[in-house]
Amino acid sequence: MPPNDAWPDAGTVPVADIGPDTCLDPVGRDTDTAHGTDSEDTEDSEDTLDLRLPDEFLALIAEEGTEADPGRSPGASTGMARAGLLTANSDDLLDGVADWGPIATPAGEFCLVPVHVDRDLALIGGWMNDPAVAAFWHLAGSQAATEDHLRAQLTGDGRTVPCLGVLEGTPMSYWEIYRADLDPLARHYPARPHDTGIHLLIGAVADRGRGVGSTLLRAVTDLVLDRRPACARVVAEPDLRNTPSVAAFLSAGFRFSAEVDLPAKRAALMVRDRSRRDLM
Template identity: 30%
Template sequence: MTTASTRTPVHTHLVEGFGTVTITPVDPAADSARIHSWVTEERARFWGMGEADRELVQEIYEDVDRRTTHHAFMVGLDGEQVALFQTYDCAEDRVSECYEVRPGDVGVHLLIGPSGGAARHGFTGGLMEAFLAYLFTDGGALRVVAEPDARNAKAIALLERTGFELGPEVELPEIDLPEVYLPAKPARLAFLSRPTAAR
């Protein structure tokens, strides 16, 4: 049995007709078993961690936890963990080699956990509302940048429905460092600027 994270949420957002979404920093030791169970499913193949064991997943998120430029969060809906959400400073990430980074660009990755029951209409849209509220307020983003795998048509369609403007298809370069390895990846850039009312 895994231990629930004891960390305090950085953001809580009530989505009308959906529920209360909480965004809480990942606790690598407490959350690694759940994250491992999600990232090793076939449906999560584009996440790129399908062959990882639980110990490696914990090590990866311990590395993220030490960084000031990259952050990982467990997302709760009315108290149940439903997604993994990551943000990063685009200027300090490999995506910076693929486009001209602006001040205030914050990159995102999102993995929805497996559904415990019947599919719920508007589920991902409700989570996206909460994520963007966090990013454009507490998260300090002026523009959100996504770079899903270019072959992940579902993720690209979700970004378009959410209002993102699609950018070019790029090749994210390989990263081969002692503490982290990321293979090269074809990605589709997408951008969403901060609403004028939030400035």
């Protein structure tokens, strides 16, 4: 699983390269009007749970099993339809990231724009070759590695949506919004249905060290919680060695939940709870 905690230096490209209709919808809705009672707050902030696997996850397992054994009954694949999932290259599992629209932040208007490889590979590949990024993402070198990484998500089942972060018309960061409860990460912590995860890197040197990362993290998690009503919390797993990144998550309203041993790193499990979003 990729990291979510690099803060590199790289160039930017003008918004014209993203498209004329990008980020032109009205600023986001205020849909989170109820944050629960004190007892609900306690429940939402617990990190242990007797968890029933979500229907989407069971359907995905069934679908993968059918593909591996064509002789199986096709009944498993119909579980995808019953769960309301779309075919490959869909972001329905994340409630239409492409339609979330912009959000006003103290740093300016910001929006997530789903990646198009032909348009965005050179920019993202350049960021991946910054030493500050390469130390955590491990995608330095030729753009082929970055292209493979992006296409694997774009042609997958919709559990992850890679995006450019566009601030005041300028692409300046890279984000991956993903279903943490359907991700391998769920094997390493007590996941809950619809947990939503974030990976990111900040691409422009001018945006590092002055709080922009924390500002945008808070904005994106607000977008997730507003646009995904079934999601009770947003999670992240920055490398414990990356102190500035962990500090940025804390400043953005996340709480430190646990240290987690992942296949490629020891991570800080960071959580932002819907019930506490106005308190932290």
